[in-house]
Amino acid sequence: MPDAPEIKQIHEWFLHRGLPLVLTRRVRSRNLIARSAPMVSGVGALTAVTMLLAEVTGDRPDYGYALRLGVIGAVLLGAPFGLYVLHRLDTSRGEAGRRGAALLVMAIFVVVMPVTVSGWTGAAAAEAPLFVVITLLAVWLTYLGFGSIAAWAFRFAWVQLGALGTLMSRALPLLMLTVVVYFTGELWQLAARMTRQRLWQVIGFLALVALLFMVTTIRDEVRALREDRAENTDTARLLAATPLAVAAGRAVPRTPLSRGEQINVVAVMVVSQAIQVVFFTAGLFAFFLALGVIAVPDDVAVLWSAEESCAVGQPPCAGTWFGVHVPVPQTVVHMSLFVAVLSGLYFTVSTSVDPLYRERFFDPLIADVAVSLAGRDVYLELEQSTRHELP
Structure with a gap:
């Protein structure tokens, strides 16, 4: 029977080849929050950039609003690279940092994005559940291995x-x-x-x-x-x-x-x-x-x-x-x-x-x-x- 590092390499091999459902549920549940953060950040960055372009190309653009969208889009766009660097640090500190960074990305998407889009009004509170649903959907798709399938x-x-x-x-x-x-x-x-x-x-x-x-x-x-x-x-x-x-x-x-x-x-x-x-x-x-x-x-x-x-x-x-x-x-x-x-x-x-x-x-x-x-x-x-x- 292969040892732990070899087993981890086998798991990575299946994920790299787009076959996550071959693995057991226990394996697919590991580090689920950290693994789903890149999908959340990608959706958030795409949303922010699209809204930014729509605002800038409109008849009366609000450049202050566009700047806030640009900052959020840049942060979310750079988040996967930071998570990848933390993933390469195969230590307990790197794992903890990756988990914390993933939670921060999700907080930006669930809390900061609605406030930026709708301002400090009741509309932000009304739109927040949609961002929560998108986040939960990203976690569920990560558990099913959607990212692995799409990447392969x-x-x-x-x-x-x-x-x-x-x-x-x-x-x-x-x-x-x-x-x-x-x-x-x-x-x-x-x-x-x-x-x-x-x-x-x-x-x-x-x-x-x-x-x-x-x-x-x-x-x-x-x-x-x-x-x-x-x-x-x-x-x-x-x-x-x-x-x-x-x-x-x-x-x-x-x-x-x-x-x-x-x-x-x-x-x-x-x-x-x-x-x-x-x-x-x-x-x-x-x-x-x-x-x-x-x-x-x-x-x-x-x-x-x-x-x-x-x-x-x-x-x-x-x-x-x-x-x-x-x-x-x-x-x-x-x-x-x-x-x-x-x-x-x-x-x-x-x-x-x-x-x-x-x-x-x-x-x-x-x-x-x-x-x-x-x-x-x-x-x-x-x-x-x-x-x-x-x-």
């Missing part, structure tokens, strides 16, 4: 970004088709009359359809992978140069995945593919924004969308993005986002049948997950033997 999926998607570029080059016919659709007057009228709330509802519906498609496809892939591993995979070869390499030489039974483990494995694969879909959609959104600004004059945009200008003889109303004013007409923002998301849905479906994408992205993903599943079998065997050795 992002690293894998980033490494395999070349596969996205290859597929985008093969998707030029789709791009040409969507360009034609982009210059359709009826869609411009729909985009002009669609509120931002309704637009996000449509995007959420299309995203849900794409997510269900990915989950269904990847669940079958995981089942096939597990069956193939049970017959053809050499565990010792898969786990070479890993913390579990020493224990991988003996015969290890391959037990069925639990419900949580199945969800975990499917989740890491779905999130990694979803990140690539988001990259693709964001690239198309930027492309259509630039195309709309360059190719569609303001008077033509008003004519196509059959909308009124903000004032007589003036161009269409300026657009906003999460409250931040952008120098692009609102109709162009809506139209570009709508067409980009439709293209992203098509991209999600087409990747499942494209042999080049499967070779460049999906097959390496399957191979990487196979290593994680082999490690999971060895880890469970070690845990079982440890329980038998205890008096």
Whole structure:
């Protein structure tokens, strides 16, 4: 049985590979407050920076209010780096400092943020429960290992970004088709009359359809992978140069995945593919924004969308993005986002049948997950033997 440092290294290996639900609840509950603080600080920093940009780009900015938001955003943005430094100090003092810093970050988010946003009024007290709920949600997601899953999926998607570029080059016919659709007057009228709330509802519906498609496809892939591993995979070869390499030489039974483990494995694969879909959609959104600004004059945009200008003889109303004013007409923002998301849905479906994408992205993903599943079998065997050795 490995000693304590090796066990800790094994736990870190599973977390690094995005499989936190393989670990026991006791392991996942350790240092939960300190581990969830980076997520809280990230949400707080993103909120503060967005509100800061919205205030500065508004008609009558309050620079004192913007300065307070900037200070809070800077503190919360730098908090994860400080927590990381304290984490590297593997001493009792460093652990205590990390716990104290984590509690300070959460106090800033729960107390200082509402007061800064709403001032010393009853509105701050009314908004404080929302910040408390967000903090508790961050702690719960940390316990489930959401950060570990997202970090692994992002690293894998980033490494395999070349596969996205290859597929985008093969998707030029789709791009040409969507360009034609982009210059359709009826869609411009729909985009002009669609509120931002309704637009996000449509995007959420299309995203849900794409997510269900990915989950269904990847669940079958995981089942096939597990069956193939049970017959053809050499565990010792898969786990070479890993913390579990020493224990991988003996015969290890391959037990069925639990419900949580199945969800975990499917989740890491779905999130990694979803990140690539988001990259693709964001690239198309930027492309259509630039195309709309360059190719569609303001008077033509008003004519196509059959909308009124903000004032007589003036161009269409300026657009906003999460409250931040952008120098692009609102109709162009809506139209570009709508067409980009439709293209992203098509991209999600087409990747499942494209042999080049499967070779460049999906097959390496399957191979990487196979290593994680082999490690999971060895880890469970070690845990079982440890329980038998205890008096």
